[in-house]
Amino acid sequence: MKKAHSKKIFFGWWVLAALCSIYATVNGIVTLSLKRFYPSLIETFGWTQSEVTQPISIFYFIIAFLTPFIGAALDRGNPKRIILAGATLILIGLVGMSQMSSLNHFMAIYIVFSFGVAGAGMASSMYILTRWFRRHRGKAVGILLLGGSLGAAFFNKVTGDAIDMIGWQNTTLLLAVLAFLFMIIPWTLVRTDPSEKGLFPDGIERNSGHKSIQDGPSLAQAFRSPELYLIFLTTAALWFCIIGFGQHQDIFFQKELGLSSSKVTNVGSALFLFGVVGKLIFGFLSDSFNKKSIMAWSILLLIIGNLVLYIIAIKTIELSPYWYAFTYGIAYSGVFTMIQIMIAELYSGPSYGKILGVVLTIDTLASVAGIVVLGKMSDYSGSYVTSIQLMIGLCLTALILFLLVRVKSRSTLIGNKKD
Secondary structure, three states, rough: OOOOOOOOOOHHHHHHHHHHHHHHHHHHHHOOOOHHHHHHHHHHHHHOHHHHOOOOOOOOOHHHHHHHHHHHHHHHOHHHHHHHHHHHHHHHHHHHHHHOHHHHHEEEEEEEEHHHHHHHOOHHHHHHHHHHHOOOHHHHHHHHHHHHHHHHHHHHHHHHHHHHHOOHHHHHHHHHHHHHHHHHHHHHHOOOOOOHHHHOOOOHHHHOOOOOOOOOHHHHHHOOHHHHHHHHHHHHHHHHHHHHHHHHHHHHHHOOOOOHHHHHHHHHHHHHHHHHHHHHHHHHOOOOOOOHHHHHHEEEEEEEEEEEEHHHHHOOOOOOHHHHHHHHHHHHHHHHHHHHHHHHHOOOOOEEEEEEHHHHHHHHHHHHHHHHHHHHHHHHHHHHHHHHHHHHHHHHHHHHHHHHHOOOOOHHHHHHOOO
């Protein structure tokens, strides 16, 4: 009698776990937790709000131009090696930051970070994930992106507490050690394609009816679709607000509202923890309900989050900043998740890397604009109130633009194969 064998866990889930750890570290440290250094750097070097956020603006600007090249490299190269190269540059940047002595030095470090994040960040992880998952893509994307929120919550707390205890220079070295543990070691589990393990997407059989990875529009076909331009405008407006204010959040709460450093740290961690909830909720909902409707609801929730932030800023009503963390955390994570899912749903295929690279470039340029404009507005007016009013208007505009998007079938998007 043959011995029964238990069903093995699909290896794609292990790949997803590794990508989660890497993305959690890249996103958690470089793009979301290093802003905890801003108040200390302002105090140490006497920089202004716009000066201390200038390097991150350059960082996003460089990423915007690197991303299309990374996308093209992903389509024809080795994503796993690209991730390793990026992770290594991030480690170099963190060690170099501990020796920082001037604003130019700070900018140089962020240039290194930009190359690192371009290689080890969202584009590479999403590219690999879309090869491993089709039927469970919504869940997989939600889980991947919640890694970013978990990493942000963890590293934000570690960074804030460590700065208070051991100073900002030693904190950068601590982050370098943690980055090695959470990026390089999990990287060994990553495989670019299920075929490397003799598997198929979702662990299913080849004859299950799933479309080939070669199905999907080319870059030229995608650019002939008006929906792509509406997506450009929608996501650009959203990233202007989300990333733009995200880099000013700690300055707003600590310098303008006068909250203690520890409370600012806790509010930031709460924001990211609620982001975990948002990514899970919206990721799972996207596999069961109309994706466009779910995306629209996430934008509406972001508008509510901005209104809560506005009430906190004008101080006419005493409102805890944790209400902002709750509404904004769930909202921005839902928006982020749904954007990635919809782009993968519409454009995955042989040109997915290039198309994703173009979308990320547009979003990154909008992020740069948000960081610069919101900083300049706050410097000029002495408050973030007008900046928040601008964000409310842009989010309303994004919702209207997105409602104009008609989500077509993949066959319509692909069109004539002779293209």
